[in-house]
Amino acid sequence: MSWNLFLDIVFAIIVLGAIPVIISLEYYCHKTKVSAVSSVPWMRKAVLKCLKEQLCNHRADSPQGEGLVIYEMGSGWGPLAVDAAKAFPKSKVIGLEFSPIPVWFSRIRGKLFGHKNLTFKRADFFEEDLRDADVILLYMLESILVKLKPKFEEELKPGTLIISNTFKIKGWEPVAVEEVMKKPLELNVYIYKVPAG
Ligand SMILES: C[S@@+](CC[C@H](N)C(=O)[O-])C[C@H]1O[C@@H](n2cnc3c(N)ncnc32)[C@H](O)[C@@H]1O
Incomplete structure (x- = not known):
């Protein structure tokens, strides 16, 4: 030939x-109604930094993030879930993603990095039971966050941390905002905590 x-x-x-x-x-x-675009590395770093700080300051039961259940809603190609599994090796990280090809790619990625505490599940996150969540990670358009809010209000237990890359959850006050970039784009990480009662 x-x-x-x-x-x-x-x-x-x-x-x-x-x-x-x-x-x-x-x-x-x-x-x-959202593409599988990945978050940028410095925003992922900021998200995990915020999570570490919040656990240290507010979770006396798990200051280093042990024994937590961490969900990533719409895990795309998996980079944040992989970083989270590495940062919190004693916690369980579950990436929920609807689009099959990113899920398969994420599973290969997870295997390559060998994090045993990491699972990628092909699922519509609106259909998943989040009652066992301690932490929710988000990089999702505001139009979808608005639809997720009632589910969070119904299912998440008091004290659950919700960390949102770039997009605010309308109608909720963040407990903290981490400013990552001011110009040319305003990029923040918004931290929410499910209130008691
Ligand atoms: C902007 S990407 C986020 C990627 C990833 N979180 C990251 O930080 O790199 C949003 C992802 O959410 C997924 N998604 C949107 N709606 C979903 C749903 N109802 N259930 C599961 N995944 C969903 C999309 O397929 C897409 O891959």
């Missing part, structure tokens, strides 16, 4: 493989 034919075959395989991937990503983006 000539090199020319070999390269034609490789090109055809890549193109044919990419088409179903693109169709699937577009389909789920349309269905969930």
Whole structure:
């Protein structure tokens, strides 16, 4: 076989493989109204820093984050959940993601990094029971956060921390705001805590 034919075959395989991937990503983006774009590394770092500080200051039972159940709502390609599993090795991290290709990719990513405390579940987070959550991590548009709010109010136990990258939960007052960038974009991490009663 000539090199020319070999390269034609490789090109055809890549193109044919990419088409179903693109169709699937577009389909789920349309269905969930949010694309599977990953958070940037410095925002992930800020989210985990905020979580560590909050646990240290407010969770006398778990100041270093031991024995917690941490959910990431819409874990995309998995970078934040992997970082969280590494930062809190004695806690359970569960990434919930609806779009199948990012879930498969995340599972491979999780295996490569070998964090035994990390699970990626293909699920619609609106259908999941969050009663066991201690921490909720979010990087989600405000239009979706508004829809999640009643679920949080119904299911989350008092003291649950909700840490939201960039987007506010309308109608809730954050207990703290971490300013990550002021210009050219205003980028904050918003920290909420489910009140008692
Ligand atoms: C902006 S991405 C966030 C990626 C990830 N959290 C990160 O920080 O890199 C939002 C993700 O939420 C997922 N998503 C949106 N609605 C969902 C739902 N109802 N259930 C599960 N995942 C959902 C989308 O498929 C998308 O991958």
